[in-house]
Amino acid sequence: MKNENFENIVIGAGSGGLTVAIGLAMQGKKVALIESNHVGGDCTNVGCIPSKTLIHLAANYQPGDDIGKILEKVTQKRDDLRIKETDEVGKIDNLHLIFGQARFTGPKMIRISSDDKPAREITGKNVIIATGARPRLLDIPGLPVDRMLTNESLFDITTIPDHLAIIGAGIIAIELAFAFRKLGTKVSLIALDPRALPTYSPDVSAAIQPELDKLGIETHYNATGDSFDESTHTLTIRSAQNTYPLNDVDKVLIAIGRIRNIDNLGLDSAGVLWGKTGIIVDGFGRTNVKGVYAVGDVTPTSAFTHSANAQGRRVVQKIAFPWLPLKKSEPLVPTSVFSDPEIATVGLSQSQINKKYHSNLIKSLRVDLKSLDRGYTDDVENGFIHVDVIRLTGRILGATIVGPRASEMISFFTLAISQKISLYKLFPLVYPYPTYSSGILDIADNYLKETLQNLPLELLNFLRYRLMK
């Protein structure tokens, strides 16, 4: 058995792992990158790339288009990118791509095993765990395996289901519900949650629900799939004490959450601590064991590709440029959902604000997109920009956008919040007309009017409540 030393060992070649491995290799550091399946991880293979391709093609779908070709294109683009990334990673100097299962045999010692090659053991000064997560499954008695889908199998289908039951109401469930419905599939969404996107604020769910309804996506909340009868293709739904049938179900997509890939890592051999929400890390991805890092879905970070990348970049900076004066706190991580309309948020959520500040210290401002001229020309019915600020100072704490281009609009607020730019400074800006962004002016305008007209009261509230909670 070989026992080779690498300066850095990265376990997992998904978004987070690739960011670290490529980043370190580019700085001349020797890196072993271990992958048990495909380079690109979830994002390239079973996540963002195929799902956004599908969402794009579904948005442009016209009745009569060949759906087989659309599905083929999704698979093809996924495969092309996987091959390209694997090829590129293989060519990077200092980067050694090793396929196999990695398992700690000591704090800095990793055993790599695979079916077709003898096991090898490697050691490293730094080990970065980026093993990601996998879909949580749900046992639905009677449901044949070939009718069950997760995001891991979904993008290999070659025919479109007539009727797709989606279990779950989170981001993956909602994005795919919109996409498949646009392709003509009957979509039934079944979730134990009381509303769509339960991790977002209720006003987000309230804006998305009518859009689901409009497209004819059937939603069953406070409910789950109870059993399946293959002879009649009936999915029995259970809601509290009641059950009722959902007929003619072809496929069942399970999207009820994700499980971090921790169990088979041998973390005990390394002494790395983890909890219910993943491997415990600080703002630089450092675990409790010096030299052992973790990034991406395997940590408690938000499960977005961009947050895994951001974590990975900070690990690279910490390892390659330890003298850099980095901010201790992690940067603001926006969220985005590619539903229709899109959803994007950044900063503190409304519930986080409620916990941290007295409600009298906060001013919530909202503009509905339908009140804007762009909303009028584009027939927008639902969607809004919501901003929470500190009274008097106008300091922005958080922003939520539901609208056709929310994912591209949110970075404006990421910048504003990061740079501590108040609503007073957003007021003199000129926003192109007619855009949804011009709603930001309405928000700043309303804030200024309300504040200036009630200045003594605003000042009083600010002074009274600013230190409460």
Place this chain on the structure above:
Amino acid sequence: MKNENFENIVIGAGSGGLTVAIGLAMQGKKVALIESNHVGGDCTNVGCIPSKTLIHLAANYQPGDDIGKILEKVTQKRDDLRIKETDEVGKIDNLHLIFGQARFTGPKMIRISSDDKPAREITGKNVIIATGARPRLLDIPGLPVDRMLTNESLFDITTIPDHLAIIGAGIIAIELAFAFRKLGTKVSLIALDPRALPTYSPDVSAAIQPELDKLGIETHYNATGDSFDESTHTLTIRSAQNTYPLNDVDKVLIAIGRIRNIDNLGLDSAGVLWGKTGIIVDGFGRTNVKGVYAVGDVTPTSAFTHSANAQGRRVVQKIAFPWLPLKKSEPLVPTSVFSDPEIATVGLSQSQINKKYHSNLIKSLRVDLKSLDRGYTDDVENGFIHVDVIRLTGRILGATIVGPRASEMISFFTLAISQKISLYKLFPLVYPYPTYSSGILDIADNYLKETLQNLPLELLNFLRYRLMK
């Protein structure tokens, strides 16, 4: 003849005039608002509102859809908004809407004449000229009046032309070329300019041209409409010394620029100065005559609704809150073109930068959208983000975006430039994945790498060239 005194007289109820009139009335100031045609001006009646409605409907058009209904909807939405705005303006306290032609008879004296009412003369402490502009016409011998369209008549058509010739290659021409082509019309674009959107940088034209080509929009540059033969429906095109026929032309849309509505205002009686580019104003819309202001298209400002609004807001602030410490310079005005892909810019253009700074002081950074994962999933072929910065300091001077959502992305740069936020500060931000905005990170990343790797040279260049030109 009545001779009534108003505190403020606003001539023209378009975007700029309405902003001033409503803004002042809301502050309790007595305002006369004089309009010779429709409330809402160009934007509501013959500009943004109907054109963006058409663009939106064209983008969602599917073969077989009833085009008559689409055109009807464009007209209907325009009419609905016109009625609503007229009604709302009529109800605002302190605001007196007067229909008629306004003409200065003295520095602060306006004579209002109309066909159906006796003329009246009113005086005011402040007079705000917001008379806008009208399309420049082109005489094409042989072309019957009912075949000629401008943006003023276009949105009243009830049947779609089979073949639309568009004279011009500016914003209106390009936006409408895309929209009509998507509705199935054969579109031929004929312009004296050497390229599409000649007021933008050549790389913008270079990104848009293949998109025009892809849709089958025929472009004839360095050319113009020479004559029309009604018996054969042939438009003869002249290019340099050559002429050639364009067959089966149904309608000719003239979009070759705009003429400011100055001639019939009697500006001489007021002593107000104007030049080739309109009424001369300072950063607060003030003309050479104290108390006489001008805003919007009648001034040399950029011909956008949002710039007219911004000017109008500053006039309101100057008149209603003269004690406010306003910045002397006008705010940054972004531009946007609702072509497909969209175009948006803010800050200094590349040619303005070339005039102002030594080329060695400037670093130009560009990322092509097709190199981004979002470009990959959405099959983007053309489009980019271009940013010009000062070497070493990373201060952003201008940004240009060509891409599907450019009009919503540009405000990020409006904020960054206004607040003097350098590329160094855009680098640690987290941008949602996969978005076009994530290209900003690539730009910041490239800038940092290039700068840090060549720090001595960068410093030298900065010191050597920063004061040149």
